[in-house]
Amino acid sequence: xxxxxEIRGISDPYSTKKAIVKQTIxxxxxxxxxxxxDVIIIGTGAGGGTSAEILAQAGLxxxxxxxxxxxxxRDFKMDEQKAYADLYQENAGRATKDGGIGILxxxxxxxxxxINWTSSFRTPSPTLDYWQQTFAVKGCSHSDMVPWFxxxxxxxxxxxxxxxxxxxxxxxxxxxxxxxxxxxIPRNVKGCxxxxxxxxxxxxxxxxxxxxxxxxxxxxxxxxxxxxxRVERLxxxxxxxxxxxxIALDDNKRQTAKKIIAKAPYVILAGGAINGPALMLRSNAPxxxxxxGKRTFLHPTVFSFAQFDQEISPFxxxxxSIYSDHFQWVNGTTGPLGYKLEVPPLHPAIxxxxxxxHGSRHVADMAKLNNTHAMLALLxxxxxxxxxxxxxxxxxxxxxxxxxxxxxxxxxxxxxxxxSMAEVQFxxxxxxxxxxxxHGEWFESYESFKKGFHKLEHRVSNNLVGSAHVMxxxxxxxxxxxxxxxxxxxxxxxxxxxVFDGSVFPTSIGTNPQLSIYAxxxxxxxxxxxxxxxx
Amino acid sequence: MKTSRRDFLKxxxxxxxxxxxxxxxxxxSVVKSSKNDLQDLSFLTPSDxxxxxxxxxxxxxxxxxxxxxxxxxxxxxxxxxxxxxxLGQHSQKQLQQLFDLLGSSTLRYFAGAPSSDWSKASTDxxxxxxxxxxxxxxxxxxxxxxxxxxxxTMSWYSQPENFSQASYPGPPKIVTPQE
Numbered sequence: 001x002x003x004x005x006e007i008r009g010i011s012d013p014y015s016t017k018k019a020i021v022k023q024t025i026x027x028x029x030x031x032x033x034x035x036x037x038d039v040i041i042i043g044t045g046a047g048g049g050t051s052a053e054i055l056a057q058a059g060l061x062x063x064x065x066x067x068x069x070x071x072x073x074r075d076f077k078m079d080e081q082k083a084y085a086d087l088y089q090e091n092a093g094r095a096t097k098d099g100g101i102g103i104l105x106x107x108x109x110x111x112x113x114x115i116n117w118t119s120s121f122r123t124p125s126p127t128l129d130y131w132q133q134t135f136a137v138k139g140c141s142h143s144d145m146v147p148w149f150x151x152x153x154x155x156x157x158x159x160x161x162x163x164x165x166x167x168x169x170x171x172x173x174x175x176x177x178x179x180x181x182x183x184x185i186p187r188n189v190k191g192c193x194x195x196x197x198x199x200x201x202x203x204x205x206x207x208x209x210x211x212x213x214x215x216x217x218x219x220x221x222x223x224x225x226x227x228x229x230r231v232e233r234l235x236x237x238x239x240x241x242x243x244x245x246x247i248a249l250d251d252n253k254r255q256t257a258k259k260i261i262a263k264a265p266y267v268i269l270a271g272g273a274i275n276g277p278a279l280m281l282r283s284n285a286p287x288x289x290x291x292x293g294k295r296t297f298l299h300p301t302v303f304s305f306a307q308f309d310q311e312i313s314p315f316x317x318x319x320x321s322i323y324s325d326h327f328q329w330v331n332g333t334t335g336p337l338g339y340k341l342e343v344p345p346l347h348p349a350i351x352x353x354x355x356x357x358h359g360s361r362h363v364a365d366m367a368k369l370n371n372t373h374a375m376l377a378l379l380x381x382x383x384x385x386x387x388x389x390x391x392x393x394x395x396x397x398x399x400x401x402x403x404x405x406x407x408x409x410x411x412x413x414x415x416x417x418x419x420s421m422a423e424v425q426f427x428x429x430x431x432x433x434x435x436x437x438x439h440g441e442w443f444e445s446y447e448s449f450k451k452g453f454h455k456l457e458h459r460v461s462n463n464l465v466g467s468a469h470v471m472x473x474x475x476x477x478x479x480x481x482x483x484x485x486x487x488x489x490x491x492x493x494x495x496x497x498x499v500f501d502g503s504v505f506p507t508s509i510g511t512n513p514q515l516s517i518y519a520x521x522x523x524x525x526x527x528x529x530x531x532x533x534x535x
Numbered sequence: 536m537k538t539s540r541r542d543f544l545k546x547x548x549x550x551x552x553x554x555x556x557x558x559x560x561x562x563x564s565v566v567k568s569s570k571n572d573l574q575d576l577s578f579l580t581p582s583d584x585x586x587x588x589x590x591x592x593x594x595x596x597x598x599x600x601x602x603x604x605x606x607x608x609x610x611x612x613x614x615x616x617x618x619x620x621x622l623g624q625h626s627q628k629q630l631q632q633l634f635d636l637l638g639s640s641t642l643r644y645f646a647g648a649p650s651s652d653w654s655k656a657s658t659d660x661x662x663x664x665x666x667x668x669x670x671x672x673x674x675x676x677x678x679x680x681x682x683x684x685x686x687x688t689m690s691w692y693s694q695p696e697n698f699s700q701a702s703y704p705g706p707p708k709i710v711t712p713q714e
Binding site for chain 2: 003004005007074077080081085090094097100195203253353356357358360362370371395396399401461462
């Protein structure tokens with residue numbers, strides 16, 4: 001596939017719009033060490049961005065606090081090294097405690113919405129039903145949620161994408177050959193150039209991330225954005241948060257001596273499902289059942305490579321445009337792990353990790369990248385007694401540790417997923433298929449794959465397992481045995497804290513979570529805005 | 536039976552070695568950060584860089600040093616150093632323990648790594664160390680192997696000079712508007 005050779009004529013809202021520039025402050029340059037507002041929002045990803053816009057439009061004085069840097073259109077160079085350093089948690093090297101699962105998560109103004117691949121799905125109905133039954137979440141039936149999905153789909157221009165690249169076509173063609181249902185993926189883009197660099201920050205402002213949609217709108221409605229400010233702890237007195245203690249970070253992500261205390265009658269936590277629970281632990285937040293950071297889910301994701309005679313150019317074109325849920329609910333909501341099939345883009349640095357191993361085989365695989373397709377299976381964790389996910393604990397310095405023990409239940413799902421992916425890839429005409437496993441060889445047919453595949457041992461660091469979706473840790477629901485926030489996402493044990501992000505999901509979603517976060521937060525922030533306007 | 540007992544013993548010793556190194560982590564780190572003679576590096580010590588530069592040609596084979604030539608070493612090390620410096624404390628500690636383990640000739644002996652200096656180790660010795668760790672029954676070794684490969688390949692293939700080794704034509708050109 002060919003893409004345009006040149007990008008020109010794109011402006012950067014963060015350097016051209018006066019209101020936006022005026023309301024945006026690097027924590028190091030804040031003149032005072034105290035700052036106040038009506039509402040403090042910690043984190044500026046899908047949850048923080050969506051709630052900032054709604055609350056600012058309601059006339060409230062909103063302060064957004066973001067640990068990451070402000071990087072915008074002019075900084076997005078479609079360069080992996082720069083993007084991972086500028087925009088990702090731990091330089092894209094975040095991983096679980098034993099190193100078994102790599103985690104891609106955003107760390108910048110706009111959070112993960114700046115670096116995601118734009119796939120925008122409604123929360124599946126079986127997931128919503130399960131939450132109502134198991135966790136007593138109120139007001140989250142499919143029909144309750146439809147208006148909120150519709151509102152955010154309109155706000156972020158979410159529509160099915162039809163410009164399918166070769167990498168995604170493999171999934172489509174394989175499914176068609178096998179009579180497996182597939183569909184086009186809805187994406188949050190406006191005037192997309194179909195370049196393929198969504199994961200490195202969109203250079204054309206087409207992706208409707210929080211960075212170019214809700215955050216600028218909130219700023220134009222008088223909100224303030226304080227960035228490079230890491231929230232160290234919530235100051236808690238009785239059942240109230242009395243202040244938010246922040247440390248300014250320098251351009252190299254290092255702590256400075258500058259401490260800032262932010263104060264507001266209401267606080268919204270939207271720091272994501274790793275950093276949010278870690279902040280609650282650091283703050284000794286009330287937690288009578290010891291639930292903070294438990295049941296953190298990752299959608300553990302495994303990969304299968306396929307080489308083709310023709311060029312696939314997996315670097316270019318909308319990264320994700322086709323999916324199949326054929327294997328996702330086939331065993332019901334609980335029971336053996338279900339999985340969603342999608343496709344990842346393959347830029348060289350990340351591919352070099354995904355291909356695993358070293359030496360001549362690795363060199364040969366890298367050289368064939370232009371003819372290589374990869375498929376992924378996103379495993380739906382958290383719906384079975386054998387799927388408790390991760391727990392978040394703290395390192396000596398207060399940074400989070402994600403402990404996700406990989407068990408037989410997970411490896412059973414992983415094994416079935418490899419077989420499904422290989423079958424689809426061979427059906428689509430792949431010459432050779434290789435599971436992303438340290439000992440995975442290239443197989444020339446599905447028959448030989450099935451035979452050889454059973455010799456592989458599945459265990460930590462043998463399988464390549466990644467995650468781009470972190471959910472849970474501060475789950476919502478009226479069932480207080482498990483849940484920490486109520487159905488409106490107010491913290492059960494504090495009077496002025498709401499949690500508006502993916503950490504409130506009581507299980508994984510079973511699909512890419514951004515639209516689930518947008519819709520739930522839209523619903524909850526709208527309700528909160530009404531409540532605060534009355535006060 | 537004999538083999539498995541011997542392997543079990545080795546695993547136990549490696550575990551103790553890692554614990555030993557881990558427990559004296561704080562003492563090590565003070566010394567390490569001050570003795571760095573590679574000015575641009577904030578995490579990697581000279582001993583770490585010796586290890587990485589010995590592994591690079593084995594992991595990257597004919598692609599190393601490629602068109603970067605004499606600049607390859609410095610570019611690789613600076614990129615890895617940036618990568619590691621951004622990691623959270625837990626991951627950094629684990630990597631530090633891995634580097635400390637592989638930086639000590641005594642511990643290397645127990646860990647199945649060449650006991651000679653890394654710069655003097657032969658290709659076969661390094662290859663057998665990598666294969667041994669890759670195939671190990673011991674999670675720490677397998678994860679250590681994966682971590683070393685990841686650091687080196689990711690840092691290497693993110694260099695624009697090496698894109699052609701991945702049959703990647705590169706991104707489109709950006710023409711910045713006049714503002």
